[in-house]
Amino acid sequence: MKRRRSLSDKEKALKLLEELGENVYQRMEEGEYPSLRIPDRNVRNIVYDETLRQYVLGPRTSLRTARNIKHLRPLTQLLWLAYFSKLLVGSKKTSTLRDVFYSAQAYRVDFEDQDESDERITELEALLRVAREELNIFPEERSSIFGQLTIRYNVPGYEGRRLDLTSHPDGVMIGPALTGADFVDTDAEMVIAIEKGGLFTRFIEERVHERFKAILINTAGQAPRATRYLIRRLRYELGLPVYILTDGDPWGMHIAMVMISGSANAAHIAQLTTPDAKWIGVWATDIMKYKLPYDRLTDVDVKRLKELREDPRYRGEPWSTQIGAFLKHRRKSEQEAFAKYGLTYIVDKYLPEKLREVRSI
Template sequence: MSRKEVLERLERWAGGIAKTIVELKEPVLEIPSRTLSNTIWDEKNKILRLGPEKLKRRFLDVKESRRFMQTMLMLKLIVEAIRADVYPTIRDLYYNGKHTIIYKDFLGREHKENTWDEQAESNGVIEDIEVAANILREEMGVSADVKGKVVGPIVVRSQGYELDASKFGETALSLPVNVDALEIVKVEASYVLVIEKDAIFQRLVREKFWSQENAILITAKGMPDRATRRFVRRLNEEYKLPVYVLTDGDPYGIYIYSVYKSGSIKLSYESERLATPRAKFLGVAPLDIERYKIPDQFVIRATERDIKRAQELLKYPWFQNEIWKKELDYFLKTKKKVEIEALSAHGLKYLHDYIKDKIRNNKFID
């Protein structure tokens, strides 16, 4: 969607509300409910979706008029930003929209009320607008942190400039906020390798692993941001590239994989466009400690937090299969975790062999 199309859709929405008011009818916003109870696990597509529940936000309902006005205010700020060609962050929008409204009630008493108090409030309104308009905030021109970097056999185009990620030497291409505005010109890769750790990404870039493997390497340095998740999703969905995720061998690593694959249960409304349900877990899997004979002195004892996280992971719909149950049970039984770098105990280039073995011999986990 171009910036102009986004603007038109938002203006059409706001225009409809204005029309209602002019016709002296009560304006009501219909917004898909972002509650847990309205989160549905779509077994066929292996994705979290928002259910059909919608909440009605009525202007003339005392309990809802504040939130109604907040939604209108934020919509105005976003539309104004697009018209002025600026790209505010969610925090800019919070500050720009925060002010105190002074009004008198029917007894003539003066009251003061802030448009919003905390950023959590204005963020929630942005999320409402996203799901109601079905446009990602990034497409609406809202800026955010971007962590993702890419190298490999892929050519993209951004604002007319062509960028060939196979010609970056030891540098990398940093993803833009709005990945949907990135045109993918050419992809000749065999697969996508998503790497949790930035330093491991740097290693594999410097060792030209991607060109030996004809793979696209991506890192978001730990927990992925929305832009990186959207980019990985696009590569899988539009170009049918297999996606493998390489993390440390602990529940946090598996959780990072889970975010790429399915997103978070709390933010299910994002998953429909950001998740990559077909992403595979390459490792390090808990049982790899035995499979790849990681010496005992390189094994780290799990913390209480690791154990709690593993127990949570076991409840996720997308981990409901025998293989994951076996892996997580092994972890909970042995309380052993390992870093990806522990593979270097077998030699500084063993990491290459490990990745190739996992992919060539289908040793990854779905």
């Protein structure tokens, strides 16, 4: 399945924004208070979709109307955001979440803090069923990518320019320009997403990109939405299998899960998940098998594991086995724990063994 990034997505966003304006404009022209039906993002309206293998929003909506004085401010904020997005998309400019927060002041629209403007952006996403990235709004957090892939930029000033993603030894930042670029050429046979920068650097130094023909991605903790979006594109546009390597604890496990099945927070956004990506470790069973140095699970870790056990996303394998093993042995290990056997052990021994193991399932 080849999907080309094109202006038509932006055109679609612009059309949705205009429809929103039309709705409000018309109501006011008729002397009515404008109102909007906004999908409810409360937990009671977030349901797990078994076929999509991700969380989605249910049918509930809430009415936001200018008739209610308490709704006036959020309604104004929402409309301003729509208007501001239109300007961004129209002029092919991007803005960070923080920029958005500060830009509001120029329009006499007040946000209490950035949390409030972030919340309103999420609401606009839910209302339009469009990711904020389509509206040219990006978070500040950036992760990075390294590997044998050549891309072609689409952003103003760089149109048509190409970049080989091995050209920078620290990796290349994953930002809006990269997320929206076209994939031109690749020798890669797989994608490996890594939770931490240290191991990412080690993999580059050990030439994993050549030895395993892998595109390496440093998610720097919980993967940002742009990164999740990019991983999905790598999977479905290039047909590359995706492997995820995290710390061996409930938190690392969940970082992998969000890349695979999405988060409850972004239940209103499709196209951020990669349902057939594989979590390859560090598993609870690896801690035992490789006799890794470990810490004891804390009470918080155990509580989190018990929560995850109830989560429908964790019903299959390897999840349920691993949750069971964590709870049984009460041990957790970081990726760096393999250094016990020398710095290259994880690349020379562990990685090939795990890839073989996962592929055989």
